[in-house]
Amino acid sequence: MRSLHQWQGDAAVGGLLAAVGALVIHLAQALPVGTWREPGPGAQPLVLGVALVVLGLLAALRAWRVRDATAATIGEPRAVATLGLLGGFVLLLEPVGFLLTAPAFLIALIAALGGGWRRAALIGLPLGLGAWAVFDRVLGVPLPPGLLPL
Amino acid sequence: MQSFSLLLDGLATAITPTNLLLCFVGCLWGTAVGVLPGLGPLAGMALLLPLTYSLDPTGAVIMLAGIFYGAMYGGSTTSILLRIPGEAASIITCIDGHEMARRGRGGAALTIAAFGSFVGGTVSILGLMVAAPLLANAMLAIGPAAEAVLMAMALLVVAAVSSGPAVKTLAMITLGLVFATIGLDQLTAFPRFMFGRLELAEGMSFVALAIGLFGVSELLLSLDDAITERPRTPRLVDLLPTRAEVREAAPATLRGSLIGFAFGIVPGVSHIVSTFASYAVEKRLSRHPERFGQGAVAGLAGPETANNATTGSAMIPLLVLGIPAIPSTAILLSALQIHGVQPGPLMLSEHPGVFWGLVASMYVGNLLLLVLNLPLVGLFVALLRTPMTVLAPAVLLICVIGVFSVSASTFDLWVMVTAGAAGYGLRKFGYDVAPLLLAIVLGDRLEVSVRRALTISDGDYSTFVQGPAAQVFLGIFVLVGALQLGARALGWRRGG
Structure with missing residues (x-):
């Protein structure tokens, strides 16, 4: 069991989501993206990967700014x-x-x-x-x- | 009126012995999961989903829908008697419902709640019967561009009204859309994120994900809270409400039906919002607003009715648009798809038996619940006494059997375990996993319709804001956004 503040876990999850987004962007490189006018199978993953990186970082940033210091535990x-x-x-x-x-x-x-x-x-x-x-x-x-x- | 004779056919389907039994089992199991804190309608439906594979589509969806509305009844029982909202939509019932129980009117409160739920359910089913065919005809005309807009708006509305910060909900939706791309691309059959696993060709198993995210993670979370308090068995003296109570409850019940129905149609607006709205309205209209919080009958009857009316009208976007407005109906959607029935505007003409059978069974189920609920209250309270130490292992065993029975693959079981662990972490830190599941369900169709629309318009993106259908959907989104801002200004709690 690990004790921590709520915001720390919150920020960590945000960071993790951003990392998943980065991984998606990396993996999507192998897929044909197509053109702007005619998107291929790789287009949506690429867009979503970028969005996930941005949203994950924003969520982490928000957690850090709000700094909810409620005690939390992970891994009871x-x-x-x-x-x-x-x-x-x-x-x-x-x-x-x-x-x-x-x-x-x-x-x-x-x-x-x-x-x-x-x-x-x-x-x-x-x-x-x-x-x-x-x-x-x-x-x-x-x-x-x-x-x-x- | 054609709907009416079709409904009679549906009624004939619903009261065959098999379907009646399935409806009964669904309602009973639904009430049980509604009573138990930690297990909601979603987990309850996800757990029994695999058992429906051997049934015909009508029977399957009758049982699952029974769980859905049964859970709403169960939640109100524990809210009134023990001040424990078995599921989130009953939070408001705790206020005046439990106060009535404390003043010795617990039996009457249960009767009023059950009767209100019955009326709410009936009104919303009547509405469904009238609105569904009209809406389905209108929907038949829309093309891929408008469909893409509709889907995107549904997801954004969920983000706007869900509990917690919007950035977290949007992140969950994005993650869900990413998961939805796993498998063979629907338009080019190009493999995406499969890592050579054939199990992933058709995407991740929805059942495994749903059971993991809602069943397993819910259990893990409820193990955290030390359960120390043991519920007292309440004495159920005088179930009959007094004449004064009936007089106060009746108009509140009628208003609650309309409020609940209206809120249920809008995608993403859940039971919590409709119950809070009904409570606020009753308090405003009451001649004795000071009695709210002190066991006001209207404060119980209104929201309880609205709660069930929302359940019925939430079926409209699912059955007519093929869009699950809330996660519980997402499970119904996948159950129907598994049986080869695609909910949407064509469902009414292609599978009228399933559609009207379901509608009729919801009516029968509401009647069943009214009859069942009161005598069985003692049983459900006893269920609450089952210690978590025994309940959790037993439920996990059902989860494993359920997932395994779908695909006979251990791969899906690992998906379930991983989703359970991930859901546990996410929910612990304020990420709602319901939007994640909705996005996984809608992701495929969203992508396909966007790409099809672009092909038709030759790459012209303005196709998404042209045409009346797309504009109507955009208008609804703006309206919901405005309502949401207004609601927040009035100080209602945000609900998911």
Whole structure:
């Protein structure tokens, strides 16, 4: 977790948007721009890239001028844990399979959010298995089988 | 009147057992997401969107629309009973609605709100029925230049009325337009920003983006707030309003219907603006303005009605112009497109079944909600007690299944996770992601119509300000801008 002032994060996002704009301009160089009278596939990305750079910088400048000093935090442990576990779930979903990863994800996340291991197992396991049964078997949504011979 | 017989056909479609069930499920789920803080109609619709793929287009859109207006009901329930606006449009209901509940008139407040919502919904559907065919005929005549202007104006109006500084909203719109260019260029099939990934040929998955930006990021944000307070179950004694309360509520309900309907047609003007407008009007007209904030019945009935009337009329720009006025209808748009129905002036003649089925189902749904809402209040309050520690993992699991079921690709899941993380960062620092999503939806058509118009006019840019249609759209934009400035001068809070 990192503590900062609201305006610092605000300005950082503005800068980041401007950087994305610059990247778009760079990548758009590879596309045919066409002419002013007949714009090609590269024209709109180029215009948008320039606009994004300008707007991002303006937003950053505005944040710096307003200087909202409200305390803000980024990367709270609960949010980071949630994103991390979600990423792990997605990573393992295809190789390991839904039936094994889904209950593991639910149990780990409920526990990580402070639900306690006992409750996590009691809720996570049936929820994960139930989701598989409902979606894969009843509704016919093909979920990745992974390691299990399903 | 032809509309009327078509509406009867639509009614027949809406009350088939399957569609009735779908409408019921949508309303129930919508009320649930409306009740739960952190989950709004957008996230609710995005989450169930993948489940609609196996349905026919009418059923799909009936269910999704049910979520949309169901959420509005749910939001008002928690606003009245617990002073928690389940979704942003119910903020104003908290003021007098909750005050009534504190004075022991909670049951009556719920009845007035539910009945007002029903009237508002009905009036706006009647308006939709009359206005849609007329507007669609007018729209058929417009060319690519006017279409480009319309689309650009819709986005700019969103920027003008959204919450937060305009420069941030414009940056989000620009970013969304950039995302919209990913994939094969529609006119030349030239690959853009694909990095060799075939998954990107048709652009980024809208479902993955919508679920990431609204579902996942919403959950991440709500995990931040420590939830300590547990709601009390309210006692629902005397649901019936007194005669005096009815007398005060009735005219406010009628005025709220008209205000809500008028505001819903204008692209970008959301529920928040219409509810604030209705509250201001009721306070001005009231013989006892000092009672506003102390549990004034009109201060509850007006905005609640306006809220639901806006929901109905927001369908007009979506169905007739093919332009989603607010993000929730953007999801409906993409649902229809997935099923091969392109909303727009031709929809009425090409897919009359879908159109009238939807309109009729909105009517049925409003009736369902009126019947459902009051007896089930206890259930929804119980739902509020589900701890976030259990709710968040379960909802995330639905997100993953939902995105995966569309494309069976882990690539889209990574898009969802990334969009969730990005949305979390953006929203934390005051960037509204709704305009981003709208721009992604409209980006393709905006670019294509600009380029087509230039081809037709042989590169002459003045084509965008010529012709009556383009000028009407420009005029509407100026009008909304002026209204917005006026509203700010009157001191209404800016809403998105």
